[in-house]
Amino acid sequence: MTTELRPLRETDWDAWFDTLDVVFGGVPDGPERRAWWRTVTEVPRNIAVWDGDAIVGTTGAFSFGLTVPGGAEVAAAGVTTVGVLPTHRRRGVLRSMMRHQLADVRERGEALAVLTATEPAIYGRFGYGAATQELRMSVDTVRLAAPALPGVDDVRLRLVDPVAGLDACERVYGRLVPARPGMLARRPGWARQGVLDPESERRDAGPLQCVLAEVDGEVRGYARYAVRPDWDQAGPRGVVQLRQLDALDPVVHAALWRHLFGIDLTASVVTRSRPVDEPLLHLVPDQRRLDVGVREALFLRPVEVGAALAARTYRTPVDVVLEVADDFCPWNAGRWRLSGDAKGASCERTTDPAELALSVRELGSAYLGGFTLSALAGAGRVRELRPGALAAASLAFGSDPAPWLPHGF
Structure with missing residues (x-):
């Protein structure tokens, strides 16, 4: 087998992304998400491995700023879209892409490379170590009282169209980036990822919703979520699927969680990614009702x-x-x-x-x-x-x- 590794060309992008779909199970992204991926792809930072006229390996990188302890923003390569067709595995294709990519990252002056891993065992041999963890929670909002802090009644909550509220949410997010290691300083186009809501990905949930939290007219927090209706013999058992929640102070944070606890016809809030020091752990009287799991998230090299x-x-x-x-x-x-x-x-x-x-x-x-x-x-x-x-x-x-x-x- 003779393969050739070379940087991606604009005209190759569709074939490159089609190969990526095959690598990740053969179920293609819908047109909305695929179009978004195309807008944020930094084509010169992507690599294709060819066997004749067929792409058999893919990888790429995004240019991020990563917050590190002390609050500095450090240039980091966000490694992504890593895959090799099953017909070409165990032949050195992945190793050649990783080697080429890290040499390119070094040449660009980026001191760090980061990634998220579908199969973590793969990346240790290339020097990536698990660097952050995330909480996954299923919150029993029937048996737990809604969180409360003095001042939560002064927080105004307002439902808005998620796209219309994008700029306000992004300003909140931007103020939080320097305060926590692991946060990403996002480049243009990335904010829209948080409001992508194709019907094909809802899995029986309703459309994405966004609530803004305001104090004295200033937006100081937001939550994005969808509600999946459910019923049993005892009544409504709907699930609030929390996507993002960001707040600039503890009172606004508590007010947003209280809102999520109080959504009609629901019995739980589930979230797949919260920091391990999530304050909700200490806002409720019984942490066991949060059903917490922990897993690694960001890998860093x-x-x-x-x-x-x-x-x-x-x-x-x-x-x-x-x-x-x-x-x-x-x-x-x-x-x-x-x-x-x-x-x-x-x-x-x-x-x-x-x-x-x-x-x-x-x-x-x-x-x-x-x-x-x-x-x-x-x-x-x-x-x-x-x-x-x-x-x-x-x-x-x-x-x-x-x-x-x-x-x-």
Whole structure:
């Protein structure tokens, strides 16, 4: 078999996307979502592998800014659309695409690459580590009282057309981006992802709804959701399917949740992605009625170790020499001295003795503060070479608030 890897051309996009549909099960996206994907695709950042005149492998990247601990926005490649046709697996196609892509990310000056994974086991060998988690909840709104805080009655809630409310919601989202690691600074066109609502994807739910939360005439939060009607012998058992909820302060946050609890003919609210420090956990008297599950969300890979570690701040002062293994991007391998605190950091090559040994994958997991170096050491994935180095570095890498990826890409 002879294959050729080359950057995507504008005229190849439809065939490239058709291949992607096959890779992900053969059920094509509807015209509305496909058209949106076309508007946000950065064609020069996408790759196709050809076998003759057929595309057999795909991958691409989006240009994002990623919030890191300390609030800085760091340029990151949002890796996406990764797939190989079943006829061409285990032949090095994926490896060749990943290698080409990471070299391109480095050349563009992006210190980080991030992705979401349908099959997480694939990406560890390319240096990606799970970096954030998300809560999945099914909230029993029959047995739980609606959340309340002093001042919630002063919050005005207003239902609007989701598209008409897009700009107001995006302003709220933009104000939240610097406050939490893992948030994405979205490029033009990305806000519309949150209001895509093709009937083919509703799965017996009603149309998307949007409620704005206002205080003194200022929009300070919003929630987007759909309602799936359901009944049993006892009466209505409808489900509120929450897509997004963002709020600029605790009172508005509580007011939006109270609204969701009170929607007529419903008995629960389900959501697939909330931060692990979601305040609702502490607004209800019985967390067991939230039926919480946790899973990993964002996977992160330092593409330039020195630049990546210097771009964030650290919870406590840290001065540690890291021995980094990186077989896939060998320019990262070797010893690095990381020195930093809450004001800033530097990370430079050194010949000093190593104090912690780990691979770039573990750096990716610890980078946003979502997983501790100590926990990774407990799994045998970080080795302490100087007594005390692990505890100090693990504390320094931590983050409050918890990192969170607000949406996929």
